[in-house]
Amino acid sequence: MTVDAKPVAELPDPRDFGFSVVPEEEIPAELVSLVEEVRSLVDAVAHTKAGAEELTAAREAVAAASDRLKGERHGVGTMIQQSWPDGRVEYGTLTNIVAGPTNAAAPPLRMEAAPEGGLRGEAVLNGTYQGPPGLVHGGWVAALLDQALGSAASAAGMPGLTANLDVNYRNPTPLDAPLEITARVSGTERRKVFVSGEIRHDGQVTAEGTALMVRMNLPGDGGA
Numbered sequence: 438m439t440v441d442a443k444p445v446a447e448l449p450d451p452r453d454f455g456f457s458v459v460p461e462e463e464i465p466a467e468l469v470s471l472v473e474e475v476r477s478l479v480d481a482v483a484h485t486k487a488g489a490e491e492l493t494a495a496r497e498a499v500a501a502a503s504d505r506l507k508g509e510r511h512g513v514g515t516m517i518q519q520s521w522p523d524g525r526v527e528y529g530t531l532t533n534i535v536a537g538p539t540n541a542a543a544p545p546l547r548m549e550a551a552p553e554g555g556l557r558g559e560a561v562l563n564g565t566y567q568g569p570p571g572l573v574h575g576g577w578v579a580a581l582l583d584q585a586l587g588s589a590a591s592a593a594g595m596p597g598l599t600a601n602l603d604v605n606y607r608n609p610t611p612l613d614a615p616l617e618i619t620a621r622v623s624g625t626e627r628r629k630v631f632v633s634g635e636i637r638h639d640g641q642v643t644a645e646g647t648a649l650m651v652r653m654n655l656p657g658d659g660g661a
């Protein structure tokens with residue numbers, strides 16, 4: 438495949454386009470810890486067999502916690518700036534549903550450079566991501582792939598939006614088990630970035646996906 442879509446020399450800084458950006462290191466450790474606790478809470482609520490008294494007490498405690506957090510908020514669209522060990526910088530949304538570090542509904546998935554090229558990451562999805570009994574919901578399998586594939590394009594200097602995503606479900610993807618997600622750019626053509634990736638459990642591919650990401654057409658980068 439032709440490789441003629443030039444990566445942008447430097448990732449666009451979302452601040453230049455009016456977005457708020459939070460550097461990851463400025464997220465308080467206490468917030469990271471709270472998010473983990475809320476993930477655990479969501480799982481506990483989803484599976485509880487507690488009685489009425491316990492449930493009422495828990496609801497009141499959660500409502501009180503919620504009230505404490507109703508102060509100043511980050512706006513929707515706020516971005517997070519994450520630094521890679523090799524010095525590269527990546528931007529994502531703070532509350533990204535798959536990878537957002539402050540989103541308790543995100544597993545979360547964090548991708549890093551893979552020794553063989555492209556990116557790899559790990560995630561464990563608990564019972565709140567369930568579709569068929571004991572298995573990850575197919576929509577979430579697709580979401581993991583979409584995120585990984587988008588990150589691979591972005592890490593290659595070509596951030597964009599998914600225009601097309603094709604997923605093949607090869608084997609069931611288990612809950613509560615370590616999943617390995619890999620992704621890479623396979624080719625480019627003008628603003629089109631072709632990416633592919635896989636989800637594996639115990640070395641076995643459970644799902645594979647390909648996507649077309651269309652690179653952002655930003656002023657000053659020449660478009661095509």
Ligand SMILES: CCCCC/C=C\C/C=C\C/C=C\C/C=C\CCCC(=O)SCCNC(=O)CCNC(=O)[C@H](O)C(C)(C)COP(=O)(O)OP(=O)(O)OC[C@H]1O[C@@H](n2cnc3c(N)ncnc32)[C@H](O)[C@@H]1OP(=O)(O)O
Nearest residue numbers: 449451454528583584587588591596598599600601627651
């Ligand atoms: C603003 C500055 C902020 C800077 C931030 C910096 C970095 C951060 C950026 C991104 C974050 C990075 C990673 C995030 C990771 C994962 C997130 C998960 C991914 C998503 O969750 S993302 C949400 C779902 N996604 C959408 O919400 C897209 C809706 N959609 C559109 O917004 C448009 O549709 C768009 C933009 C896709 C294209 O629009 P457009 O006007 O820019 O481009 P155009 O139509 O001209 O297409 C150009 C060439 O692509 C071909 N093409 C287009 N679509 C095709 C298709 N479907 N099939 C086959 N070919 C297709 C054309 O045929 C042409 O091809 P050719 O060059 O050969 O003529």
